[in-house]
Amino acid sequence: MSESPYWFLALFALAAFGFAVMPLCLARLWAISFSPQKPGPDKNATYECGLQAKGDAWVQFKAEYYLYGIIFLVFDVEAIFLLPFAVAFSELPFAAFLAILLFVFLIVEGLAWAWAKGILNWR
Amino acid sequence: MSDTPNDGLRGELSKHGVFTTTLEGIHNWGRRNSVWPLQFGLACCAIEMIATSMARYDLARFGAEVFRPSPRQADLMIVAGTVTKKMAPQVVRLYNQMPEPKYVIAMGACAISGGPFKQGYNVLKGIDRYLPVDVHIPGCPPRPEALIHAFMTLQRQIDAQSLKGEDRPRHLRAEADSEFPVPTFGPKDLSPSSNPNTWVPPKVSRKG
Numbered sequence: 001m002s003e004s005p006y007w008f009l010a011l012f013a014l015a016a017f018g019f020a021v022m023p024l025c026l027a028r029l030w031a032i033s034f035s036p037q038k039p040g041p042d043k044n045a046t047y048e049c050g051l052q053a054k055g056d057a058w059v060q061f062k063a064e065y066y067l068y069g070i071i072f073l074v075f076d077v078e079a080i081f082l083l084p085f086a087v088a089f090s091e092l093p094f095a096a097f098l099a100i101l102l103f104v105f106l107i108v109e110g111l112a113w114a115w116a117k118g119i120l121n122w123r
Numbered sequence: 124m125s126d127t128p129n130d131g132l133r134g135e136l137s138k139h140g141v142f143t144t145t146l147e148g149i150h151n152w153g154r155r156n157s158v159w160p161l162q163f164g165l166a167c168c169a170i171e172m173i174a175t176s177m178a179r180y181d182l183a184r185f186g187a188e189v190f191r192p193s194p195r196q197a198d199l200m201i202v203a204g205t206v207t208k209k210m211a212p213q214v215v216r217l218y219n220q221m222p223e224p225k226y227v228i229a230m231g232a233c234a235i236s237g238g239p240f241k242q243g244y245n246v247l248k249g250i251d252r253y254l255p256v257d258v259h260i261p262g263c264p265p266r267p268e269a270l271i272h273a274f275m276t277l278q279r280q281i282d283a284q285s286l287k288g289e290d291r292p293r294h295l296r297a298e299a300d301s302e303f304p305v306p307t308f309g310p311k312d313l314s315p316s317s318n319p320n321t322w323v324p325p326k327v328s329r330k331g
Contacts, residue, residue, distance in 0.1 A: 034286055040219065042220055043222070050217040
């Protein structure tokens with residue numbers, strides 16, 4: 001144990017932990033001995049530029065952009081990969097052909113998903 | 124801080140290159156040199172406030188260049204401009220949302236008294252009706268030098284605050300409120316029309 005060359009790593013880990021925790025403890029100690037904590041309904045409220053907040057901050061955002069991300073992958077990124085595939089098609093071994101088929105399948109799956117979601121319809 | 128019995132000893136030590144301080148002294152030194160104002164302006168005084176923070180007047184020399192866009196990170200509220208009665212609840216709420224210790228500078232004639240718009244039906248006649256103002260600056264608008272002077276006055280006030288004892292400032296007393304009542308729109312005026320704990324109407328005495 002005493003001959004282990006890595007014992008100082010434990011020391012470093014301890015120092016890193018203390019470096020992070022000690023300021024928190026000092027701040028807590030300062031609050032206890034000098035500066036009392038004063039929470040209140042306004043201070044704990046959601047910040048809304050001084051106006052009274054409507055609802056709370058835990059609202060659900062609609063991440064609808066991912067569908068356009070899928071379409072972008074299907075029609076733009078896939079084309080970039082398909083072009084070298086087509087150029088080198090005759091010299092490819094069978095395993096490479098299977099791999100690229102899997103890739104195309106994954107992309108087409110995304111297209112089917114987007115189609116099912118109905119974002120290919122022109123509105 | 125300057126009239127403690129150890130002052131002579133401290134001066135003697137500093138001659139020999141030994142620096143000593145008190146916890147209170149270094150605490151106040153840190154606080155007065157890192158007062159971060161809340162970034163908001165209400166009227167034309169804000170233009171002078173912006174000029175103060177820019178390169179020509181350079182409020183950064185006093186450690187106050189970091190205008191914070193959120194009250195959660197601000198120490199100082201510079202009420203720069205006319206406070207309308209529609210805006211007053213928001214100003215008080217922003218003050219309530221600032222963490223302690225917090226200070227208020229009322230900048231300009233409007234913020235301290237209503238100024239040229241005092242007779243207006245929609246103008247609050249001084250933000251000190253709702254908030255504990257530390258420094259008032261007269262002027263319409265006050266020049267950046269006046270704001271810097273007010274800032275240095277605030278720094279001197281912070282420097283004189285004590286950590287313990289009966290005269291310690293409001294934010295160190297557990298029983299003192301951190302939040303001030305936010306006025307609401309009543310049928311004719313803001314209700315309440317002032318906070319009696321921070322503002323008492325001046326007595327008008329007419330003789331003869």
